[in-house]
Structures are given as C-alpha cells and as structure tokens.
Amino acid sequence: MEDIIIKTVGLGFTYDDGEGETNPFDGKREIPALSDVNLEIRAGEYVAVLGHNGSGKSTFAKLLNMILTPTVGKIYIDGIDITDEGFTEDDVFAVRRKVGMVFQNPDNQLVATVVEEDVAFGPENLGLEREEIRRRVDEALAVAGMTEYSSHAPHKLSGGQKQRVAIAGIIAMKPRVIIFDESTAMLDPRGRQEVLDIMERLNKEEGITVLNITHYMDEAARADRVVVINDGRVELDGAPKEVFREVERLHEMGLEAPQGKELLHALECEGIAIDSEALHEEECIAALVKYLKRI
Amino acid sequence: MITDMTLGQFFPGKSVIHRLDPRTKLILTIVFIVATFLASNPVTFLLLTVCTVALVMASGISLGTILKGIKPIIFILIFTAILNVFLTGGVGEPLVAFWIIKIYKEGIIRAVFMALRILILIVGTSTLLTYTTSPIALTDGIESLLSPLKKIKVPVHTFAMMMTIALRFIPTLVEETEKIMNAQKSRGADFSSGGLIKKAKALIPILIPLFVSAFKRADELATAMECRCYRGDKNRTKLVKLSYKGRDALWFVLSALFIGGVIVLGFVAGYMPEELASTNLFRIMFYPI
Numbered sequence: 001m002e003d004i005i006i007k008t009v010g011l012g013f014t015y016d017d018g019e020g021e022t023n024p025f026d027g028k029r030e031i032p033a034l035s036d037v038n039l040e041i042r043a044g045e046y047v048a049v050l051g052h053n054g055s056g057k058s059t060f061a062k063l064l065n066m067i068l069t070p071t072v073g074k075i076y077i078d079g080i081d082i083t084d085e086g087f088t089e090d091d092v093f094a095v096r097r098k099v100g101m102v103f104q105n106p107d108n109q110l111v112a113t114v115v116e117e118d119v120a121f122g123p124e125n126l127g128l129e130r131e132e133i134r135r136r137v138d139e140a141l142a143v144a145g146m147t148e149y150s151s152h153a154p155h156k157l158s159g160g161q162k163q164r165v166a167i168a169g170i171i172a173m174k175p176r177v178i179i180f181d182e183s184t185a186m187l188d189p190r191g192r193q194e195v196l197d198i199m200e201r202l203n204k205e206e207g208i209t210v211l212n213i214t215h216y217m218d219e220a221a222r223a224d225r226v227v228v229i230n231d232g233r234v235e236l237d238g239a240p241k242e243v244f245r246e247v248e249r250l251h252e253m254g255l256e257a258p259q260g261k262e263l264l265h266a267l268e269c270e271g272i273a274i275d276s277e278a279l280h281e282e283e284c285i286a287a288l289v290k291y292l293k294r295i
Numbered sequence: 296m297i298t299d300m301t302l303g304q305f306f307p308g309k310s311v312i313h314r315l316d317p318r319t320k321l322i323l324t325i326v327f328i329v330a331t332f333l334a335s336n337p338v339t340f341l342l343l344t345v346c347t348v349a350l351v352m353a354s355g356i357s358l359g360t361i362l363k364g365i366k367p368i369i370f371i372l373i374f375t376a377i378l379n380v381f382l383t384g385g386v387g388e389p390l391v392a393f394w395i396i397k398i399y400k401e402g403i404i405r406a407v408f409m410a411l412r413i414l415i416l417i418v419g420t421s422t423l424l425t426y427t428t429s430p431i432a433l434t435d436g437i438e439s440l441l442s443p444l445k446k447i448k449v450p451v452h453t454f455a456m457m458m459t460i461a462l463r464f465i466p467t468l469v470e471e472t473e474k475i476m477n478a479q480k481s482r483g484a485d486f487s488s489g490g491l492i493k494k495a496k497a498l499i500p501i502l503i504p505l506f507v508s509a510f511k512r513a514d515e516l517a518t519a520m521e522c523r524c525y526r527g528d529k530n531r532t533k534l535v536k537l538s539y540k541g542r543d544a545l546w547f548v549l550s551a552l553f554i555g556g557v558i559v560l561g562f563v564a565g566y567m568p569e570e571l572a573s574t575n576l577f578r579i580m581f582y583p584i
Contacts, residue, residue: 065522067518067521093526096523100523101519103518105512105515107467107512108512108515108516109515109519111463111520112463113430113431113462113463114431117431117534117535120534121520121525122524123532123534124533124534125524125526126524127531129532130532130533133532133534137534154463155463166519173523173524
C-alpha cells in the first residue's frame with residue numbers, strides 16, 4: 001500500500017469577515033472559498049495545484065499547515081487527523097515541521113540579517129543541537145545552491161536568490177512536504193527557473209512531496225499530477241497530459257493550456273488535426289515539424 | 296541619500312576588535328562612556344584621545360570612514376563650542392571684551408574640552424560597537440546581557456527578536472520608501488518646494504502607503520515565522536553561541552586599567568575649577584545628541 005501523506009475528506013472553508021454573508025456588489029451570498037475537496041496525495045508526488053486568482057488554491061495551502069482551520073471536513077497529514085479538537089500547540093508544531101511552506105514574497109519570509117542565520121531560524125526553533133543546526137544549514141544551502149552567499153545580507157540578493165534562501169530555510173527543517181504558495185509569481189523568468197529547478201530536485205533527489213500552487217500553466221505541465229481548482233472545487237485531477245487535453249473546460253474556468261497545447265488546439269479547431277499528446281514546447285515543435293514534413 | 300550614512304553602520308572585518316565577544320564590547324562601551332564623562336583635565340583628555348586613536352587603529356577602520364561618520368555631528372560640535380566660548384564666565388580678566396561679548400580663558404578651555412568629549416564619545420563608541428559589530432551579534436549580546444531580567448518576567452527574547460527584525464527590514468523599507476516617492480513624483484507630487492508645513496503635508500502620501508505595506512509585511516512575516524515553528528524562546532537553540540575567550544579577559548583588564556587611569560589622573564593632575572567640573576557632566580548628559 002502506498003504511503004498517503006495528505007488526505008482531505010469533504011474539506012470546506014468559508015472566510016468569515018463578520019459582516020454577514022452577502023456580497024455587497026451583487027447581493028448574492030458569499031461563495032465558500034473551498035467546498036467538498038476530496039484529495040489524496042501520495043508521499044513523493046510532485047503535484048501542481050492550478051487555479052485563477054480567487055479560486056481557493058491558496059486557501060487550500062493554508063489549511064494544510066494549519067494557518068487556517070477548515071470550516072467542515074477532515075485533513076489527514078501522514079495519517080494524523082489535524083482537524084482533531086484535542087490538538088495541542090505541540091501537535092500543531094509537529095504538523096508544521098512535516099509540512100513546510102514557501103510563500104510568494106521572498107522579502108516577507110526572511111527573518112535574519114545574514115543568509116546563514118536565516119536558514120538556521122527553523123532548526124533553532126526546533127531546539128536542535130548546535131552541531132546539527134550547522135550541518136542542516138550547510139546542507140540546505142548546498143541544495144538550494146546558495147552556499148557561496150551564506151554570509152551575505154538578504155536585502156542585497158536578487159528576488160530569485162532570496163526565494164532560494166527562503167526555500168533553504170524550509171529544507172533545513174527537513175519536512176516531508178513542501179508547499180510552494182505561488183512562490184514564483186513575483187520573480188523574473190530567471191528566478192522562476194531557478195526556483196522550479198530546486199522544486200524538481202527536491203522532489204526527485206530528496207524524495208520530498210512537492211505541492212506547487214500556481215497560475216502558470218507551463219509550471220503545472222512540469223509536475224507529475226495537476227489538480228485544477230475552480231470556485232473552491234476540484235474540477236480536474238490527473239496527469240498533465242490528461243488535464244490539459246480538456247482545453248475547452250480550462251477555457252471555461254478562465255484558464256489556458258500551455259502555449260504549445262493552445263496552438264495545437266487552435267489548429268485542430270481549424271480542421272488541422274495533429275493527433276498529438278504533446279504538451280511541452282519542444283514536444284509541440286516536434287509534432288508540428290513531423291506534421292509539416294508529412295504534407 | 297538615506298543609504299550613505301556611515302554613522303551606525305557595520306563594516307565587516309577581522310580585526311582584534313571585530314573578533315571580541317559582543318557582550319565584552321557592550322560592557323567596554325559603557326566603561327568608555329563613563330570614562331569620557333569623568334575626564335576633567337588636559338591629562339585625562341590626552342589619555343582618552345590616545346586610547347581612542349589606539350582603538351581606531353586596532354579596529355582597522357579607515358580614517359576616511361571615521362571622518363565620514365563625524366560629518367553629521369560637525370554642526371553640533373561647532374555649535375557647542377561656540378556656545379561655551381561665549382557663555383562661560385571666568386574669574387580673571389576677559390581675553391576679549393567687545394560690546395556685550397566677553398570671552399574668558401575658561402570658556403575656551405571648556406569649549407575645547409566639550410567638543411573633544413563629544414568627538415571622542417562618537418568616534419570611540421562607534422569604533423568599539425557599531426562599526427565593528429554585526430547587528431545580529433549586537434542583538435545577541437544585548438539579549439545575553441539582559442537575560443537575568445527574564446527571571447522577573449521581562450520579555451528579553453521578544454525585544455531581541457523585534458530588534459533583529461527591525462534591522463532586517465530597514466533596508467527593505469528604505470527601498471520601498473524610495474519606490475513610493477518615485478511613484479508619487481511621477482504623478483506630479485512635489486516634495487522639495489514650499490515651507491515646512493507644506494513639506495510635511497507632502498509626506499502624507501508617502502507615509503500612508505508605507506505604513507499599509509509595513510503592516511502587510513508584518514502579517515506575512517508572522518505567518519511565515521509560525522510556519523517555521525517559531526514560538527518565542529520556548530525550547531529554542533542557537534546556531535551561534537556566544538562564548539568569552541582569553542582575549543575578552545585581556546580587554547576587561549585593559550578597560551579596568553583605562554578607567555582607573557582616568558580617575559587617578561583626574562585627581563593627581565587636577566586642574567579645573569570646581570564650578571566647571573560639576574556643571575559639565577550635568578550639561579552634557581542632557582545634551583540632545
């Protein structure tokens with residue numbers, strides 16, 4: 001039996017702003033941020049959670065490491081019910097130790113004035129021995145490729161580098177799951193690429209379960225599994241090839257397939273059927289070249 | 296403009312002073328400040344000056360940096376000196392007597408001493424502390440020195456953490472201020488003309504967005520810290536542990552000799568009218584630096 005690290009059953013969440021539940025703009029009742037989410041994520045999976053702004057994907061992430069508490073439903077992390085009433089503060093920290101989270105703005109995650117000290121922040125909170133902290137900091141910096149910057153001040157680094165420091169800070173806590181909550185949204189293309197590379201390295205080499213919450217289709221296409229959330233519900237769930245086959249449905253949800261896929265789809269609509277499972281740019285190019293050579 | 300202030304900045308290095316324990320440096324700084332106030336005659340001032348020069352040389356901080364650090368206080372220095380020259384009364388004949396202005400010998404001596412005292416105070420403490428101690432070491436040092444207060448429930452760790460975060464976010468917020476200023480300027484805001492009140496009013500469109508964003512940052516940072524299992528100093532360990540070394544002991548001995556020297560020389564070579572010595576200390580303590 002495979003090890004299920006995250007399991008949600010009938011999970012729902014509604015933001016309570018204390019102002020009643022009607023929307024002041026259209027007078028309708030507020031739609032819950034999440035409703036009836038049933039997901040199982042196996043240990044070691046690389047999952048992309050996709051959705052447009054306000055779809056509830058970030059809320060989902062915040063529920064998983066107990067920043068928010070679900071209104072209804074259950075969440076099991078590594079077999080433990082984290083929605084249990086009798087949860088103590090220590091239990092909460094035990095969960096957060098297992099589920100690390102990297103946020104969107106790298107600036108607002110870094111605590112210390114020196115890179116190394118910042119990476120040490122998590123392990124220090126865990127109350128580890130000094131030698132162990134040292135070892136973890138060095139390891140984490142090496143994994144994030146930031147070893148040479150260990151004594152730099154964070155504010156002098158680029159956005160991508162800062163985000164790598166933030167990731168190192170999470171790696172040093174040795175979590176089983178790392179959730180990236182739109183961690184690439186504020187970065188330039190190069191920074192994004194760096195962060196994506198680390199994500200994949202963590203998943204493939206360190207065996208960490210990675211949840212990439214994003215609205216970039218090309219990022220989602222790189223994952224092993226894509227979960228599409230729309231209006232608080234899981235709409236699609238499967239391998240990238242299966243999910244992005246549903247181009248029309250994605251459009252209905254205000255999303256797009258990766259560029260190459262969109263192109264193939266547009267061609268298909270025009271009657272040029274290039275029967276291809278191509279998803280990534282290179283694959284699409286290859287499929288087009290093959291088609292053009294045939295005619 | 297805000298970024299090129301040297302006073303209060305840290306210059307990384309490997310000098311003797313850099314390698315001292317931050318707690319040692321904090322204590323030495325206090326000793327040094329007390330000594331500057333105790334100095335009351337030319338001999339003690341000579342000792343102070345020599346020791347300050349020695350400190351600067353030992354720290355490996357360049358003369359240019361030191362001078363740059365003095366620049367913002369030059370006005371205060373000159374102002375203090377001038378006030379003292381003109382306002383100090385004397386016992387003998389005035390050196391210069393013109394209209395209502397009378398300058399006495401005591402006034403000049405006092406002006407020199409005052410200026411020298413401020414100068415030594417600034418140069419000495421910044422070399423000993425801020426130039427050579429990283430902000431994080433400084434906060435660690437303060438936390439460690441104040442840790443006995445934890446027994447009477449003073450939240451020492453919280454204060455230290457607040458200081459660390461403040462230090463961490465100063466450059467970020469400075470950057471942000473500049474961004475906001477540029478954004479407002481590009482929409483026609485004018486920060487440089489008009490009187491004081493108009494200028495102050497012009498700051499409002501900078502301050503409000505800055506505060507809003509600072510609160511937002513604080514909120515996000517708190518969430519991020521909680522996600523990294525932060526819960527105050529409960530069960531918390533440290534990567535860098537402070538430890539006194541042999542050289543710290545040596546410096547404690549040196550500082551004891553130093554302050555002892557200042558006190559002894561103050562008595563032995565004591566030239567300074569009573570009236571001056573007593574008012575001096577009082578005045579400088581309330582001098583708004």
